Amino acid sequence: MSETSVLDELPGDLMIWVLIVSELLVFGAGLAAFLSVRASDPVGFGAAQDALYRTGAGINTVVLVSSGALAAWALRLRDGAQRGAARLALVVAALLGVVFLAIKGFEYAGKAADGIGWDTHPFFTFYYLLTGFHAAHVVAGVIVLLLVAWKDAPRNIEAGAAFWHMVDLVWVILFPVLYLLR
Amino acid sequence: MIRDPLLRAWGTLIVLSLGSTLISLWHWPPGFSAVAGMLILTFAWLKARVILSYYLGLNAAPFWRRGFGISLGIFCLLLLGLYLLPGLF
Numbered sequence: 001m002s003e004t005s006v007l008d009e010l011p012g013d014l015m016i017w018v019l020i021v022s023e024l025l026v027f028g029a030g031l032a033a034f035l036s037v038r039a040s041d042p043v044g045f046g047a048a049q050d051a052l053y054r055t056g057a058g059i060n061t062v063v064l065v066s067s068g069a070l071a072a073w074a075l076r077l078r079d080g081a082q083r084g085a086a087r088l089a090l091v092v093a094a095l096l097g098v099v100f101l102a103i104k105g106f107e108y109a110g111k112a113a114d115g116i117g118w119d120t121h122p123f124f125t126f127y128y129l130l131t132g133f134h135a136a137h138v139v140a141g142v143i144v145l146l147l148v149a150w151k152d153a154p155r156n157i158e159a160g161a162a163f164w165h166m167v168d169l170v171w172v173i174l175f176p177v178l179y180l181l182r
Numbered sequence: 183m184i185r186d187p188l189l190r191a192w193g194t195l196i197v198l199s200l201g202s203t204l205i206s207l208w209h210w211p212p213g214f215s216a217v218a219g220m221l222i223l224t225f226a227w228l229k230a231r232v233i234l235s236y237y238l239g240l241n242a243a244p245f246w247r248r249g250f251g252i253s254l255g256i257f258c259l260l261l262l263g264l265y266l267l268p269g270l271f
Contacts, residue, residue, distance in 0.1 A: 010246055011239035020238075028257055035264035042268040058203035062196055065233075069192035072237045076188070165237040172199070172229040173254075176222045180206035181265050182215060 016162045027170045031177045034126040048123035057179045060103045067096035068168040071161040090149035097142040141167045191236035198225045227258045
């Protein structure tokens, strides 16, 4: 007789879900701390936030969610035995990750040119910490996507795409809190 | 109408992302920033739900989809409370 657990309902490996929840908790704590500190100086945080390039970050959101769609598509293609198309979708998803990093790089370079550093204001301490940590995940995600495009077993693609969706998921919460809440 | 669920999810994410950016760029009259904040965080919650349901496949696991949805909803309410806190004092 086989016993089924509610954990068995989760798509993919259980460990990738443990990772997703862990990352959400870490970034969630960072965002809650950011808004808590903001409560003591909303005017200063608002002025610092105005130095951010909101439109660029909005474009980056479109880039990242499009990349996520391609990663999800890749798994569907691989399940349909379309290996070549799946690999292409993964490589394009990784390239969009590189585009995200390039836009983020321009954003950081612009801040540096304006003399804005992590210690300019507490807002920028959180900004660099949270976006920098997220960007590190994007770098890891690009490598993972290319790796599963090479070793393209369906189970590998499912795990790699899930990691990439986690990066997406963190960004869609981080972006509005840091860039949009005025 | 787009029939492919994945394509529909992607389109929804694009609309919600651009929508929240436009809400932020809009010049709201004084006293209405709370409304903008509420809309922006509601859009963030909806985007997270779309990613969990369609990209990560939780549509096939209703128990977990509901659990993640409720947890993220509570978290967004916490963020909204912290965002509105300075206006209360």
